[in-house]
Amino acid sequence: MYLLYETTSGFFLFFCGDDFSIQIKTLQFENFINNFFEFFKKIKFRAFIPFKTTKNALDNLIYLSKSFASKFLADFLYSQISMVPQTFILGIEEPKLANYIFVNYGISTIANQTVFELIRGIRLHCEKLIQNFISGNPKTIQCGMAHIFSRFKMNLSLQKTDIMIIQSYSLIEQIEKDINFFCMNAIEWYSWHFPELTKILNNNYLYMISVKFIGNKKKINLKKARELCLLIMNEKKGNEIFYAAKTSVGSNILPYDLLMIEKLSTKVILMIEFRNRLSKYLNRKLNIITPNLVAILGENLTGNLITKAGSLYNLAKFPSSTVQILGAEKALFRALKKKGKTPKYGILFNSSFISKTDLKDKGKISRYLANKCSLAIRIDYFSALWTNIYGKKLKNRF
Numbered sequence: 089m090y091l092l093y094e095t096t097s098g099f100f101l102f103f104c105g106d107d108f109s110i111q112i113k114t115l116q117f118e119n120f121i122n123n124f125f126e127f128f129k130k131i132k133f134r135a136f137i138p139f140k141t142t143k144n145a146l147d148n149l150i151y152l153s154k155s156f157a158s159k160f161l162a163d164f165l166y167s168q169i170s171m172v173p174q175t176f177i178l179g180i181e182e183p184k185l186a187n188y189i190f191v192n193y194g195i196s197t198i199a200n201q202t203v204f205e206l207i208r209g210i211r212l213h214c215e216k217l218i219q220n221f222i223s224g225n226p227k228t229i230q231c232g233m234a235h236i237f238s239r240f241k242m243n244l245s246l247q248k249t250d251i252m253i254i255q256s257y258s259l260i261e262q263i264e265k266d267i268n269f270f271c272m273n274a275i276e277w278y279s280w281h282f283p284e285l286t287k288i289l290n291n292n293y294l295y296m297i298s299v300k301f302i303g304n305k306k307k308i309n310l311k312k313a314r315e316l317c318l319l320i321m322n323e324k325k326g327n328e329i330f331y332a333a334k335t336s337v338g339s340n341i342l343p344y345d346l347l348m349i350e351k352l353s354t355k356v357i358l359m360i361e362f363r364n365r366l367s368k369y370l371n372r373k374l375n376i377i378t379p380n381l382v383a384i385l386g387e388n389l390t391g392n393l394i395t396k397a398g399s400l401y402n403l404a405k406f407p408s409s410t411v412q413i414l415g416a417e418k419a420l421f422r423a424l425k426k427k428g429k430t431p432k433y434g435i436l437f438n439s440s441f442i443s444k445t446d447l448k449d450k451g452k453i454s455r456y457l458a459n460k461c462s463l464a465i466r467i468d469y470f471s472a473l474w475t476n477i478y479g480k481k482l483k484n485r486f
Contacts, residue, residue: 091203096234097229098221121208149233152185155185165178271356284338301316302316375476379475381465393414393435409458412433432450436454441486
């Protein structure tokens with residue numbers, strides 16, 4: 089039986105003339121594996137073929153990671169078969185690779201516990217053995233190839249870096265919920281002291297800034313009112329707050345109660361500012377990665393579609409009919425179960441193209457929009473150049 093051993097430097101072929109299937113679980117076999125000289129008396133070195141270049145090594149490692157055999161490996165094995173008079177049986181550690189070589193190249197292979205243990209022995213002594221066949225430090229070569237291979241795998245898994253979009257969009261959604269919850273509590277809490285402020289300021293961010301600045305309504309004066317006008321950038325509302333504070337029907341508030349409200353408002357202000365920065369980051373990222381889809385739908389809907397699909401790759405694979413009803417899965421399965429009418433749109437319903445259309449035409453426009461989005465997604469994913477001209481042209485067709 090011959091044994092194939094793969095390294096980052098090339099392929100080794102060894103010959104084993106003895107049958108170790110009965111001995112593999114014994115202490116004697118373990119001692120045999122650990123002894124370099126005894127082991128290689130029985131396991132004979134047959135051949136070694138080094139990788140020609142770094143690219144050649146990377147290509148072969150990629151094939152092996154998928155349990156495939158490259159043409160480089162197949163040619164090496166065929167060259168050895170022609171030199172062997174007896175039946176050529178190849179022992180391989182990975183069962184899937186063994187099956188692939190047998191099916192595609194017709195070479196008899198075996199992958200069992202005996203093969204696994206013998207290759208474990210080869211791996212144990214590989215560092216001493218390989219020094220005779222390559223120039224340089226084997227550990228340095230192995231480390232270098234590991235870095236190259238890892239970078240390649242990362243480029244595959246993070247292609248177009250759509251994971252950044254998914255994480256950012258999910259985080260924005262969660263922050264929005266938290267902001268609404270904290271604002272509701274802060275407004276209700278402060279309204280016991282100054283209820284009129286809620287009617288004057290509808291914006292949560294301006295409300296929280298005003299709460300932190302005003303504090304106790306009894307301490308507001310003309311100087312503080314002018315500063316408040318500059319802070320909220322609205323003189324009219326600043327004056328309204330000043331006069332409302334003088335005639336407010338709210339109850340008095342204790343200093344430590346006010347301190348907690350101010351701390352809560354500070355947290356909300358920081359969350360809103362972070363949400364705004366994150367939104368700008370997401371918009372910039374979307375315009376870089378999916379410029380054509382953004383040109384049709386806008387940043388918010390594009391981020392929602394990618395998040396719902398799981399990745400840009402999944403979204404590019406979806407047919408336009410799936411893109412059309414993405415986000416309406418529950419309604420779809422409910423309709424299929426009850427044999428009712430299936431939904432005509434999902435996330436795309438929030439698009440301005442559908443919202444401004446008559447009810448009877450919404451289904452047709454949704455189908456047409458999904459078709460154009462599907463084209464834009466595939467252009468964005470497979471195109472090597474950044475351009476949004478296709479998205480603009482598709483949008484002009486509405």
